[in-house]
Every structure is written in C-alpha cells, then in structure tokens.
Amino acid sequence: GKDIEEHYRHNLMSFFREDGLSYRRNTFTQDVIEEHQSQFVESASMIDQRAVILGLTTWLIATGDEKVKAAADKHCAALKRIARKERDSWYYPASEYTKTGWPSFDAVHTRLTVDPAAMWGRQIGPLYRYYKLTGNKDAYELAENFTANIIYRSGVFNSDGSFNSALGYRNGHFHTRMGTLASLAYFGFDTSDSSIISFVKKSYDWALTQCTSFGWTPGDMHDQAYEHETCTLVDAIHTGIILAQSGYPQYWGCVERFLRNHLTESQLMEVDWIEDMDNKSMDIPKQRTYYKVAQRLRGAFSGYAAPNDFVYDGKWGRGHIMDVQTCCLGAGTRGLYLGWSNIVTETRGRVMINLLLNKATHWLDIKSYMPHEGKIELDINEDIPELLIRIPKWVPFGAVEIYRTQGERRTTKTGRQTGWVKKVYMKLGSAVKGETITITFPMQVRKTVEKAWTLEYSVKWCGDDVIHIDPAGTYYPLYNNRKVHKKTPIKTKALVRSQGGLYI
Structure with a gap:
C-alpha cells in the first residue's frame, strides 16, 4: 500500500496554488454545469481546507517531513490572511476563494456569509490539532476566533441547542453541525474552557434526540433527513468521548452503543450480493469502473445507510444517492480507532x-x-x-x-x-x-421503538447490541444476521508484542 499512499500524497500537494490554498479542479460534465446555471471557476473551497490541514498534519506526524510542514504553515497563513476579522469573531464571506480574491465584492462589503458550520466550524479541530503539533500561532488564532464566531455570532445553533434548519444554514445539515461540535469539544477540552463544553453538551443532547439509540443519524432537517452519513456518526462518537472525558461519563454508554451497532454494521464485509465484472471492458477511465468492484469495496463504510440496510432505497427525501462515499470510508476507519484507543x-x-x-x-x-x-x-x-x-x-x-x-x-x-x-x-x-x-x-433483553425521522423501527436488544430490527432491510440487511449464544464462542489468536503494543 505504500505506493498508493505515495500517490495520494502527491495528489494532495498538486492542488496547492502559490497563495497557499488548495484549489478544486473541474470534474463536472457540461450538463451538470449548465443545470447549475453557473460556470465552474477554479477556486479554493472552504469545505476542503479542513480536510487539507487534517491530512497535512497526519502526514507530518507520520514522517516529520519539513516540506509538509512548510506547506501547512503557508496554508494556515493563507487562511488567516483571507478570513474576515471583527474583533474576536472571524469568518469567511463566501464558500470559495478565487485567484483574484473573494468572488463578490458586495458580499464582503455588506458582511454577508455562508453556512458557518460547513465553511469554518469544522476547521477548528484540525487547525487546533496542527497548533498542538507545531505551535503554529496562525492555526491557534484561527481556531480561537472561529470558535467565538460559531458560539456567539453565527446562528448555527439555536438557544436551546437545536440546529438552525433554515436554508442558509444547509437545512440544519447534521454532518457539518456534528463535525463542528466535535471540533468545539476538542478545543474546549484541551484549553480547559468549561463554557465551550457546556455549549457543546446542550447541543449534543438535543442532537441525540434526533438520532436512534443505535447510531443512525439524520442527514438534515428537511429532504435530506433520511440520508444517514457514517461521517456524522463518527463525529457523534468523537463528541461523546470528549464529553465523557470532560466529567460526563454517562456518554460512554452512548459511545459504546454507536460503536457496537451502526458503525460496525455499516462496514461492508459480505460482498457476494454486489454485481461486478472480471474485466475492464465497460470501464470509463477516471469516471466509472465495474472491474472487481465487490472485492475492492470489501471493508468500506456506507455513505447513506438506512437504519436497517447498507443501501438507502431513496423512497423518502431526495431519492437514492450513493451507497459508498470515500469521506465516510475514511471516517469509519477513524471511528474504529477512536473507539479502540479509548477502551x-x-x-x-x-x-x-x-x-x-x-x-x-x-x-x-x-x-x-x-x-x-x-x-x-x-x-x-x-x-x-x-x-x-x-x-x-x-x-x-x-x-x-x-x-x-x-x-x-x-x-x-x-x-x-x-x-x-x-x-x-x-x-x-x-x-x-x-x-x-x-x-x-x-444480560438484559429488551425491545424499543426507534424513530428515524418519520419512520419507525421495532428493535430488539441484548445488552448494548441490536440483535433484530423490524422491518428488515432489502439489499444488504443490517442486524438480523447477528447471533447470540448461551456460551460465548471463543476464537484464539496469538498476540505479538511490537513497539509497546500487542497485535494479532
């Protein structure tokens, strides 16, 4: 896998421009562009910059490569340079930054903005992580002032902790809100700021009332509500862990239920139901492939799982979208690590x-x-x-x-x-x-009725594990193949000690 990792690293660096930001390339067809009633202009998406600094930090931790640090330092300086600054409240006035600056002079002049959670709320955690690793002051300033904006100025979260569901706030999009809460919790915990932790707890408690007890989360609060994302679930796990570490240990129970159930169930392990081909005759290079897709997908995490199925059938909301997203694949792996490292x-x-x-x-x-x-x-x-x-x-x-x-x-x-x-x-x-x-x-066997937005499911539990759900899924059903034995089946594997750890 080292050659693949090296390819990803080279690709990541190729998106940078001289101004220090990472720019998107045009991968859209002309039909899609015309449907958007716009023109594609190469720009630096503020959504992407979060993932960029996160990736550079991980790369730097793994290798100590000074060229990576230089790129990350330049990136943080660029983000600080382009941020609009109003006392302690910093923000971006648009979703993207172009080679000639912010795309709308009027938007900057009249202090307009876009969804804060999606554009800079989720940057807080990765920026602070980079600061902790390197001491970069730009990264700390961005994290601190974005935090002030989110809590006191942005309007993302209502006074009761609920998500603002207005269109300008992406309809209360759960992934970006939960990611923002995880970022705030991380910053608040590490800086010993109890006011931030209190803010996160209030909103997190509300968010849990919109989720199932086993970890299915809504997509947003309108037509995307039926589209659970593994990314959202992992951010919910991360937030729960930090709250538990902040003096609220009751959240460990929530974390364990989410880990035991919808995170592990959302990992694709059986692939015999997936159709693919053993040749590349139908492949469209850089766009579509059918070649051994099933085996190549084994171990991936769902993109939009239903409560009872790996595949969301799309009968409600926007319709069927996609079964696997690479963002959810990476997030699912991170979720497993978060759980394992906090046992x-x-x-x-x-x-x-x-x-x-x-x-x-x-x-x-x-x-x-x-x-x-x-x-x-x-x-x-x-x-x-x-x-x-x-x-x-x-x-x-x-x-x-x-x-x-x-x-x-x-x-x-x-x-x-x-x-x-x-x-x-x-x-x-x-x-x-x-x-x-x-x-x-x-062990306690019990039944609950779980509500996934407007849909209800009858769920049977054994302890913290879901062992049956009704109605059952259709394509790749979840939960109903789980077995509970009177005596625990024991699998013996040799453990090898290496670098201070134990491995199978």
Missing part, C-alpha cells in the same frame, strides 16, 4: 475501563464476553494503584459480582459492597500483576 485510559494513576470491549494493554488485558454473556475478565499485567470499570446503566448495581483470584487467594464481592464514581464507574481498588478479576452481571 481503557489512565489519568493520574487511575486506570479506567470505559468501553466493555476486548483489548490488550500494558496495564491489563480485557476479555469481553458480551453480548453472549454478561462477563468481563481482566488479566492484570502490572500493578495498578486504582482500577475502575464502567457498568452499563441497564445493569442493576446490586446484581454485579466481582471475583478476584491471586494465586491461591480468592475473594468475592457484589456491586453493593464496593464504591462507585458518578453511578457509572465501579471501583475495583488496587490490582496487582498476575491477578485475575472477573466481573459478571445479567
């Missing part, structure tokens, strides 16, 4: 198990038997001064049992006999190397 964390000597998923760490190895059994095994790899584990809210705390084995010594406790933190984490006290701790609790 267990450590703060000031306190090791906290946040997500009840399998993971091997230098502190301990976690073996989760869920959803088949309510059982978590912890093999302690080194002495831990204080160990906590999150218990799902659907578990009666008195029904939790803790079994500890250290050599010949065995002890038993219940959830009533140990301390808790915020009714979320159960305290296990200190743990010593070589000790085994087993936590058990009853």
